[in-house]
Amino acid sequence: MAKVPKPECVVLAPKPPLLSTIDNPDRLKIQLAHAGRKGSTLAPWVNRSIYKPHLEDDIARAGAGGWEDSLWAPSPLAYDGGSPTPLEMSLSEIEDIKDAWRDSVRRCDEAGFDVVEIHSAHGYLLHEFLSPLSNKRTDRYGGSLENRMRLPLEIYAITREVLSKDREVFVRISASDNYPDGEFGRSGEYISWGIEQSKIILLEAERLGLGLLDASSSGVTPNQVIKVGPGYQICVAREFLRHAELVLDWAKELDTLVVPPSQYEWAYTRMFKTAKLHSSAAPE
Numbered sequence: 702m703a704k705v706p707k708p709e710c711v712v713l714a715p716k717p718p719l720l721s722t723i724d725n726p727d728r729l730k731i732q733l734a735h736a737g738r739k740g741s742t743l744a745p746w747v748n749r750s751i752y753k754p755h756l757e758d759d760i761a762r763a764g765a766g767g768w769e770d771s772l773w774a775p776s777p778l779a780y781d782g783g784s785p786t787p788l789e790m791s792l793s794e795i796e797d798i799k800d801a802w803r804d805s806v807r808r809c810d811e812a813g814f815d816v817v818e819i820h821s822a823h824g825y826l827l828h829e830f831l832s833p834l835s836n837k838r839t840d841r842y843g844g845s846l847e848n849r850m851r852l853p854l855e856i857y858a859i860t861r862e863v864l865s866k867d868r869e870v871f872v873r874i875s876a877s878d879n880y881p882d883g884e885f886g887r888s889g890e891y892i893s894w895g896i897e898q899s900k901i902i903l904l905e906a907e908r909l910g911l912g913l914l915d916a917s918s919s920g921v922t923p924n925q926v927i928k929v930g931p932g933y934q935i936c937v938a939r940e941f942l943r944h945a946e947l948v949l950d951w952a953k954e955l956d957t958l959v960v961p962p963s964q965y966e967w968a969y970t971r972m973f974k975t976a977k978l979h980s981s982a983a984p985e
Contacts, residue, residue, distance in 0.1 A: 730816035731809055735798065737826030738774035738787040741767035758783040775830045776837040781923040795842065795852060802856055806863040817864055818871040819856060823920030827853045828875055832894040832921045846891060850902055854909065861910045872906055873915040874899060879925040894921065
């Protein structure tokens with residue numbers, strides 16, 4: 702069996718320019734992920750352009766640098782009818798994933814990234830382990846909620862352990878699969894990933910020392926039903942429409958600083974009047 706493509710942290714510049722300094726206070730962040738059964742696909746714009754004819758599917762085959770014959774996932778279930786069927790990971794291959802992840806976090810740390818976000822949403826590998834829709838395993842990594850959370854939590858712990866203590870670990874999850882039949886079956890069993898399970902993994906992530914949960918949704922099944930319509934995201938954006946300086950006011954309320962883009966910094970100087978600073982403030 703071909704070895705799994707390791708999750709890589711690609712360093713695009715030498716170490717010194719990546720390090721945060723007093724002259725460059727912006728915090729540098731990177732996201733790590735493993736695509737799982739959704740790997741070996743073409744970039745969206747390759748097969749959805751205005752040019753015809755289109756390809757039969759979005760699979761990146763060997764000639765395009767793909768690895769459709771060695772996709773790894775918790776269970777041998779394809780995402781949909783047009784996707785390749787992945788290989789079910791053995792326990793030793795799960796250990797390989799953890800070793801590869803540890804190496805990637807170490808490289809991120811050496812490169813000087815201040816924040817590493819773990820992508821365990823949108824139907825990628827860690828989400829596939831979490832959801833009963835994609836995880837049909839019968840060993841210690843499948844079945845119960847505790848078992849389905851095992852690998853993601855191990856990855857969270859590895860990231861926090863390897864990354865320097867003064868740097869942050871964030872995690873992205875899909876808070877709900879938006880499965881039409883809901884999160885629970887008729888007998889109260891979990892049939893998809895949803896809000897109640899997300900509450901539990903949030904508490905576990907906090908216990909492991911993760912600094913922020915980035916909640917998204919969906920991506921693990923093509924049968925997802927997302928209620929959309931004109932302005933369907935307005936509940937998030939409404940307050941920003943009413944008040945463009947909402948983040949600044951939150952920062953003042955918390956007695957802390959936020960770092961705006963340099964183009965906007967002069968408009969944020971009132972923040973520096975109230976925050977308790979450990980370094981010099983921006984000029985008036």
